[in-house]
Amino acid sequence: MSTIHERLREERIRLGMNQPDFAEVGGAKKHSQINYEKGKTSPDGDYFAAISEIGADVLYILTGTKGSEPEYSGRESLGVENNLPYLTYLPEYDISASAGPGAAVASEVIVRDIGFQEGFLHDLGASPKHCSIIRASGDSMEPTIPDGSLLVVDHSQAYINGGGIYVLGVADDLLVKRARKRIDNTIDLISDNQIYPPETIAPDRMEDLRVVGRVVYFCRTP
Incomplete structure (x- = not known):
């Protein structure tokens, strides 16, 4: 790869x-x-x-998954009333960030566009034109983020500043974790499910870590 x-x-x-x-x-x-x-x-x-x-194509640079030549199954509006003005449609990629053991599954397919009110995304501190949607897979972020949840990821926030929930590439895995940067530049990756111990990325391992973006919104799916 x-x-x-x-x-x-x-x-x-x-x-x-x-x-x-x-x-x-x-x-x-x-x-x-x-x-x-x-x-x-x-x-x-x-x-x-x-x-x-x-x-x-920033998504391709960070993850190896191309955002070009999309395949769409349609557009939907999520978390907003229909026909509201200023909807921004975010692509949902056929990618799962692992919230548990195992590697993520990824393809180059955009399965659909999901509409969000632009002001709603701005209120989350997101840059709408730099956002996309993927899914969480696994139980390590439960109960906060259940298996199969949709994650809105802001790729312009591809750095760890303080704390937050991020999608990160660690070696060959794509993960969703809380990330915290220490004063010595060590990065702690923390699961909300306490059965999973924290993982520490020391400064000499930083070449194994890439920050895909910050999770600015997530929602459970039926």
């Missing part, structure tokens, strides 16, 4: 841009772009938000 820095380079080339120009779009310097593409350092959330504005 390709790495984030390889997919970042692939997206830059796909968009027909050189490193200095692409770096400028992301608010970075050329040497930073070179380091991103070599895997020496990692971009922050503001960088990903900026490059998404020019058509970079």
Whole structure:
């Protein structure tokens, strides 16, 4: 499987841009772009938000799952009344973030679009145009997030700032966990289900960790 820095380079080339120009779009310097593409350092959330504005597939860069050439089964409105103005339709990907043991299942298919009132997403602190929907799989985040819940993930918040619930890639697994950053930059991954012990990601393991985005909303499904 390709790495984030390889997919970042692939997206830059796909968009027909050189490193200095692409770096400028992301608010970075050329040497930073070179380091991103070599895997020496990692971009922050503001960088990903900026490059998404020019058509970079941030979901693909972070997870390896392409958001292009979607297949839709329809549009729905979730958590809002029908026919309300200013609905933003978020793609639901056929991806499950593991809330328990086992690897996540992923495909490139968008199964549907789900409409949210734009103001509702803003009130959650989310950037609507950088959000997508996936499912939680497993019981490690119960009772907060039951198995099969829908997760709205803001990919512009691809960094751990304080605490929160995040979708994270750890090695080959895609997880949904509470994440807490210590003063020494150690990251604690915490399950709400107390039968699962916390996992600690030390600074020397940071290359194994990628932050896909912060979970800004979740809901149980029938």
